[in-house]
Amino acid sequence: MYDFTYQKPASLPDAVKALGTEDAKALAGGMTFIPVLKQRLNKPSVVVDLAKLGLTGITVTGDTVTIGAMTTHETVANSAEVKRAIPGLADLAANIGDKEVRHRGTIGGSLANNDPSACYPSALLALGGTVKTDRRTISADDYFQGMFTTALEPDEVITEVSFPIPQKAAYAKFRNPASRYAMVGVFVAKGPKGVRVAITGAGQNGVFRHAGLEAALAANWSADACKGVSTPADGLNSDIHASAEYRAHLIGVMAGRAVTAAG
Amino acid sequence: MPQVTLTVNGKSASVEVEARTLLVELLRESLRLTGTHVGCDTSQCGACVVHVDGKSVKSCTMLAVQADGCSVTTIEGLAAADGTLHPMQEMFREHHALQCGFCTPGMVMSAIDLVKSNPQGLTEEEIRHGLEGNLCRCTGYHNIVKAIAAAAPLMNATPAE
Numbered sequence: 251m252y253d254f255t256y257q258k259p260a261s262l263p264d265a266v267k268a269l270g271t272e273d274a275k276a277l278a279g280g281m282t283f284i285p286v287l288k289q290r291l292n293k294p295s296v297v298v299d300l301a302k303l304g305l306t307g308i309t310v311t312g313d314t315v316t317i318g319a320m321t322t323h324e325t326v327a328n329s330a331e332v333k334r335a336i337p338g339l340a341d342l343a344a345n346i347g348d349k350e351v352r353h354r355g356t357i358g359g360s361l362a363n364n365d366p367s368a369c370y371p372s373a374l375l376a377l378g379g380t381v382k383t384d385r386r387t388i389s390a391d392d393y394f395q396g397m398f399t400t401a402l403e404p405d406e407v408i409t410e411v412s413f414p415i416p417q418k419a420a421y422a423k424f425r426n427p428a429s430r431y432a433m434v435g436v437f438v439a440k441g442p443k444g445v446r447v448a449i450t451g452a453g454q455n456g457v458f459r460h461a462g463l464e465a466a467l468a469a470n471w472s473a474d475a476c477k478g479v480s481t482p483a484d485g486l487n488s489d490i491h492a493s494a495e496y497r498a499h500l501i502g503v504m505a506g507r508a509v510t511a512a513g
Numbered sequence: 514m515p516q517v518t519l520t521v522n523g524k525s526a527s528v529e530v531e532a533r534t535l536l537v538e539l540l541r542e543s544l545r546l547t548g549t550h551v552g553c554d555t556s557q558c559g560a561c562v563v564h565v566d567g568k569s570v571k572s573c574t575m576l577a578v579q580a581d582g583c584s585v586t587t588i589e590g591l592a593a594a595d596g597t598l599h600p601m602q603e604m605f606r607e608h609h610a611l612q613c614g615f616c617t618p619g620m621v622m623s624a625i626d627l628v629k630s631n632p633q634g635l636t637e638e639e640i641r642h643g644l645e646g647n648l649c650r651c652t653g654y655h656n657i658v659k660a661i662a663a664a665a666p667l668m669n670a671t672p673a674e
Contacts, residue, residue: 256515256532256578277579284574285556287533297532299579324568348646350559350623353568354575428557430645 269405278359319358375448376437416441420512473506522590537572559647562619569626588618600667610660
């Protein structure tokens with residue numbers, strides 16, 4: 251790892267200011283960022299630790315679940331309130347990485363990184379959630395802009411993430427057995443924004459909505475409805491773990507499992 | 514260079530480190546606590562698991578500066594001063610839950626956290642799921658799972674770390 255200057259600001263304005271330094275990078279849980287630094291894939295001049303900003307906690311109102319950006323996966327997974335309001339979201343958090351990763355990894359870090367195989371982006375997109383930052387609110391539809399790319403400015407800090415509570419929602423992931431990342435993950439939701447289906451792990455440009463599955467499930471919310479929907483392999487990832495054709499097939503299978511889990 | 518002050522196995526330590534120093538490097542190289550191992554160095558194998566403020570974490574994927582002000586427990590901090598093993602260590606011995614022993618410190622630290630966070634008890638399936646972050650290349654896991662199942666009621670009867 252290249253050396254850097256470490257800062258741990260105590261206020262959000264100070265963090266934004268520190269991130270304004272050339273080649274500064276934010277550190278949340280570090281479960282992706284520290285491995286990236288170790289591989290020398292990134293060479294920040296300043297690393298700004300967001301741990302002292304108080305961006306943790308979960309609030310559930312009548313129609314919305316709001317989660318502080320620095321809330322760990324373990325906290326979301328174990329939250330009785332999240333389990334009651336959006337059980338599919340708690341379940342997603344409970345199966346990210348492993349227990350030790352879930353103790354450190356955060357929802358804000360996952361969304362800011364927007365790894366094309368990360369789980370949380372699919373929940374945000376399918377539930378039609380919003381990302382609140384130090385300066386604005388960004389809807390899920392505007393937030394994701396391709397793999398590892400988001401609407402965030404370089405010095406912009408996510409403060410919290412909100413999810414409208416759906417009638418039904420669930421996530422089904424076909425995991426890479428070593429990394430636990432999604433080879434294909436499908437989040438299905440039926441709620442105030444209609445039926446939305448988001449796919450992670452499969453697309454070359456990161457998370458995406460699946461119009462065919464959304465139309466089929468809007469007409470008939472059942473695992474059977476997913477069987478008639480084919481997904482073209484064009485634009486899907488092909489790597490040592492799975493071909494694009496295999497991922498295309500898995501999308502339909504995992505969508506069916508998610509619908510069954512959602513009930 | 515940044516100064517990191519933390520409590521390790523109940524003793525206060527203050528160490529000057531480079532910002533890029535990993536927690537496991539501080540433990541092994543500055544404090545000479547070499548019971549915590551580095552296996553894969555890519556956050557997958559779990560040989561480096563320690564407790565930070567009571568939670569199991571991979572110390573190869575945490576900066577030492579992030580642990581400033583924290584309380585860290587390593588494998589060296591488990592046994593009593595007179596050498597009496599922690600119930601989890603004792604059950605690993607009793608059930609032959611190790612062969613080469615390389616993964617054992619991380620396994621024990623993960624297992625203790627797993628039992629503590631599930632005071633209601635654990636099924637075999639839950640133990641296996643809870644060990645996802647720890648790889649062992651020689652035992653085949655069966656005896657590790659048995660050891661944890663045996664240690665859980667002992668730990669719940671005598672709360673200790």
